[in-house]
Amino acid sequence: MYVDVVLPGIWWHPLTYAVSEPVEAGCRVVVPMGPRHGKRVGFVLATKENIEDEADYEIKEIIKVLDQTSVLSWELWSLSEWVSRQYLCSQGEILKLMCPSSITKGCEVTDINPSPQKPAHSFYSEECIYEIDDEERYKRYIDTIENVGSGLILFPEEAVAKSFWDRLPKEIQERALLWPSGGGKKTFDAWLRARRKEVSLVIGSVGVLFAPLAPIELVLIEEEASYSYTFVRYPYLSLRHIAAKRAQMWGSRLIFGGRIPSSRLYLLKRPQLKRNVRDQIQFANIRTSTKPILPRIIPELPISSMLLKNSLEVINRGEVVIWILDRKGYAGEISCEECGWTMTCPECGSFCRISQGETMCFFCGRKSEIPTVCPSCMSRLLVGRRPGIEALYEIARALVGDAAPTCKWYKEKSGKKLRASMLKELEHGGIIVGSRLSLSFCDDCPVGLVGWIDADAEARRPQYDARFAAFSMIWESRFRGKNTDKRKVIVQSRRPYRGWQKGLRLGWQLFWDEELKERYELNFPPFNxxxxxxxxxxxxxxxxxxxxxxxxxxxxxxxxxxxxxxxxxxxxxxxxxxxxxxxxxxxxxxxxxxxxxxx
Known part of the structure; x- marks a missing residue:
């Protein structure tokens, strides 16, 4: 007798092993694999009496059967097969993502009851809740949750999920679970609680997607257009797409929500923006802006008088200003004005930027001293190009001096302790200079102004969806979190009010109508x-x-x-x-x- 076993490898097919008695599909087994008597934990795909073709290799025996019944429900097992087909990857890789590390390492699991069977009749439905006001949208979510027995509630960020959890009535919290961040024992315990039906609602960020809840009556996806729902590492899954499939498999109610719809949802559902947003975002022309002089940096970093004036007004009334520039370091590259030489990394050949008084490779992170002469022509006319966050920070400090704190925030300079320290420092106002990640401070402090230093650069990425990425971030900066009634957003651009920026003045319906026309002509998603x-x-x-x-x-x-x-x-x-x-x-x-x- 033989079993086909799915292992967490990149290959698509199962491996065959000998076994003395049948093993239920979905059970974990320990099998020999690799050199030096290596062992791996896999999932049984099927048991069979014979092998169709005569094997020209040795068929090894299973070492140990770990489970008497499948640790995964029928729905998650079927989902793993579907995801592997849809995303051109192996089922083993998906099972590894679905399960806590304790499961894939062979940890003992007890008190697991068979999951409910697929409902005989499907009541699957889809609806959209697009409101630019967070409080209004959350109120509608809570009204919906109060009237369902079980469900998955997904948010793009852990902090936003926690904020929503704090709004929930006590009677909902008592039957719900806020999914823990990261992995480890807390995640394993949460997984077991959901699998044992000790909770009926699971709320959290992207880690909630594969929570073993059964049955599921509601799947709610907040900010469904967010890029946070896409894995940044292989196998690059779209979590929103998979969450929608879970709703279909259970025949449950599926709700898409947020401040703005994705291209596919707008194409299929045509949701309407009910609130008048005309002229809630202001524009400044970079070409006529002030250009503060920065030592050995070209071109200068333009800052409009509108942004400078409004920043001081907001700080003086004790609120927070955010200046956003998605370029790290002091300058994006180093070059010679005499011969055009550009500094690259001797290890990997990538461009080097100036950061914290030294050079750093974009790709491998190698650091070195800033050169004083050009190695090509021996000229001393070396300059930094494309000024970044550190250069902008110097301008912000010069603007406010010691009258208010000036802080930096981007991926490499973040963390819970630093965030708590910054929030305390900004209690009476100040400036945050950073990347798009700085927008998370809109949830925690009164942000009175968001300034986009170079909106055109946000839309110049070499991707088909670059304009939407820029549009959605600026839209989010206007309506996210606290103090939105008083908040101003100033967009600095070389072509203000034109192209994709027209939608910022009049609403995302105008933006999507124009964007989808172009994508249709080019056969880009969502049409292909x-x-x-x-x-x-x-x-x-x-x-x-x-x-x-x-x-x-x-x-x-x-x-x-x-x-x-x-x-x-x-x-x-x-x-x-x-x-x-x-x-x-x-x-x-x-x-x-x-x-x-x-x-």
């Missing part, structure tokens, strides 16, 4: 799937040739790079063609990886 494939050069060349011959729209943006792009609606056909490239026998050659954009 856009798939990026990377991997070993030889493998990518083979895949490119195969897909091109098979009639797929496939492109290589840079000839010598191991990267290609595919536009398609036929994900099933594409997976069938790619399957041979994901066999365990190709481990030494290497595997391609796919990233899929849906909207």
């Amino acid at each position: 799937l856009l798939i990026e494939m990377t991997g070993p050069s030889k493998v990518i060349e083979e895949v490119f040739s195969l897909l091109d011959k098979s009639g797929f729209a496939v492109y290589k943006p840079i000839a010598d790079e191991a990267q290609l792009w595919i536009k398609t609606k036929e994900i099933k056909v594409l997976r069938e063609l790619l399957e041979p490239y994901f066999h365990i026998s190709r481990s030494k050659i290497g595997f391609p990886k796919a990233r899929i954009w849906r909207d």
